[in-house]
Amino acid sequence: MSPKINCPYCQLPQEVPDAPPATGAVYCSHCGVPLPTAQRRPATVLWIDDDPLLLGLCVGVLEKHGYRVLTATDGAAGIAVAHAEPPDVILLDVLMPTLSGFEVCRQLRADPKLHDTPIILLTALDDPGVRPRGVTVGATATFRKPANPAAIVALLDTVLARQRGQASAATGRPSRGRPGRPPA
Numbered sequence: 001m002s003p004k005i006n007c008p009y010c011q012l013p014q015e016v017p018d019a020p021p022a023t024g025a026v027y028c029s030h031c032g033v034p035l036p037t038a039q040r041r042p043a044t045v046l047w048i049d050d051d052p053l054l055l056g057l058c059v060g061v062l063e064k065h066g067y068r069v070l071t072a073t074d075g076a077a078g079i080a081v082a083h084a085e086p087p088d089v090i091l092l093d094v095l096m097p098t099l100s101g102f103e104v105c106r107q108l109r110a111d112p113k114l115h116d117t118p119i120i121l122l123t124a125l126d127d128p129g130v131r132p133r134g135v136t137v138g139a140t141a142t143f144r145k146p147a148n149p150a151a152i153v154a155l156l157d158t159v160l161a162r163q164r165g166q167a168s169a170a171t172g173r174p175s176r177g178r179p180g181r182p183p184a
Contacts, residue, residue: 009033042068043160046087048078048104049122050096054145061149067156075099079107086113089159091152092139094123094130102137109138118159122147 004013007028014028027034045067049055052073059069070087072078075096082090090108094101101121108114118140123130131142143155 007031007033042066043088043156044068044070044085045089045091045156046070046072046078046082047091048072048075048081048096048101049091049093050074051093058149058152062153062156065153067153075101075104078104082108082114082117083111087117088163089118089120089156091120091122091156093145094121094125094134102133105134105139106137118163120155120159 004015006012007014007030010028010031010033012028012030014030043066045062047055047059047062047069048071050073055071055073059071062069070081070085072081076099078090078092079099092101092104096104099107101123105119105121108117108119119138121130121134121139121142122145123142124145134142140159141155143152
């Protein structure tokens with residue numbers, strides 16, 4: 001007999017299999033939300049920023065909210081990390097030595113493996129030209145620094161939910177729930 005749990009979204013009781021199916025996902029039969037018993041890997045965030053203090057403060061916050069976080073302290077290292085382990089979303093500082101965030105974004109967008117990965121530019125610049133330039137090089141969004149870590153978590157949740165919504169439109173599966181996706 002399969003155990004029953006309440007769906008975290010609609011609160012209706014659901015039977016869940018003892019072991020997840022081969023797809024790795026178990027969805028609520030009423031509202032389509034992925035159930036917590038489904039084995040999901042956390043969404044991976046690559047944060048590229050030359051400010052180690054900011055990285056140190058925010059990585060722990062993101063991890064407490066269920067994200068897996070990779071970091072790089074310059075553009076070239078960030079590109080290498082993204083190629084070695086493609087993330088679900090990238091947070092990218094605009095002002096960095098050697099390669100700017102704009103150039104890093106342009107190079108990441110040129111890679112077919114990373115072309116559709118959301119890239120969020122982070123900037124301390126009070127320049128209205130940053131956002132349009134970011135759009136030109138392929139940024140998904142631009143966010144102003146310094147930022148409250150909770151605001152960054154909310155932005156990541158929104159961007160990933162939007163991305164899952166686009167993916168579910170292609171597959172016909174609903175996609176509500178916490179960040180993450182079925183294992184590959």
